Amino acid sequence: MIDTHCHLDDHRFAPGELPDLLARALEAGVSGAVTVGCDLASSQAGLTLAETHDRVAVAVGVHPHEAKHWSAAAAWTLRHLATSQCVVAYGEIGLDFHYNLSEPDAQLTAFREQLELAGDLGLPVIIHCRDAYDEMLPDISSWLEAGRTAIMHCWAGTPEQAACYTAAGAHLGFGGMVTFKSADAIRQACVETPDHLLLLETDAPWLAPIPYRGSRNEPSRVAQVAAVVARLRGSTVEGIDTLTTANAMRAYPGLAAALAAGPGSAM
Ligand SMILES: [Zn+2]
Structure with missing residues (x-):
């Protein structure tokens, strides 16, 4: 199994805790596990973790909450970080019109310019x-x-919206929310996602599945999500494991090499 989306640089993970x-x-x-950047600092921190640990890959990018800090200088820095073989995707980028922590216009600009940058870099987007x-x-x-790849992380839209995205060919990532009591719409979207577009994730340290809800989440809990x-x-854990691991390797083409690259490699 692969945790296709987590935040291992988060301050709730103690420095040095990662091997455990x-x-x-x-x-x-x-x-x-793919640790995902939200701004320049977390992108750089995630890259350092990926370069110093086996079984960790990284995505770099500026989150919609941080869109107000998007700039040509940020683009230059991320372009430079993305030259590492440990970088398997660009993200997370997007739009968050719920919190609007950055102005919608700033979000749209950062989102579209980063899509273009990710296209230049030949990376899938998260x-x-x-x-x-x-x-x-x-x-x-x-x-x-x-002909590019997009991963809609932590899917939380309606089943109708999910159908539009999967018809367009987007991958949908599902995490702890599939276990939440009020998440019938997410469960329905999960059931209806075509086999080849299904991915698992934790979004750790956030969104721990039941019965851990509210506690710090971690990549091992993708196993609870898989169950x-x-x-x-109507599948087995083994079936879901095989399917979603193959999907993750296809969605992030550099993943196998990046996971193998750590302190023991010559990178
Ligand atoms: Zn995230």
Whole structure:
């Protein structure tokens, strides 16, 4: 299993804790994790973690909450970071019209300019979307029509919106929210996602699945998510593991090499 989306640089993970965290993940059947950047500092921190640990890969980018800090200088820095072989995706980028921590116009500019940058870099994009699924669909559709890959992380839209995104070819990532009591719409979207577009994630340290809800989440808990997704889809944990691991390797083409690259490699 792969945790396709987490934030291992978060301050809730103590420095030096990562080897234990990764050992617990491996014991639970989770053989790799993609730590995702939200701004320049977390992108750089994630890259350092990926370069110094086996089984960790990284995505770099500026989150919609941080869109007000998007600039040509930020683009230059991220372009430079993305030259590392440990960088397997660009993100997380997107639109968050729920919190609007950056002005919507600034979010749209940062989102579209980063899509263009990710295209230049030849990287798949990891998308954060909240209360903006309809507004975002045209941008994602044209991105996908160009033969590129998009991962809608932590899917939280309606089943109808999910159908539009998967028809366009977007991958949908599901995490702890599939276990939440009020999440019937997310569970339905998860059941209806075509096999080849299904991904698992934790968004750790956020969104711990039940019965850990509210506590610090970690990559090992993608195993709990897999168990629930297997039950929902009438599959087995082994079946979901095989399917979503293959999907993750296809969605992030550099993943196998990046996970193998750590302190023991010559990178
Ligand atoms: Zn995230």
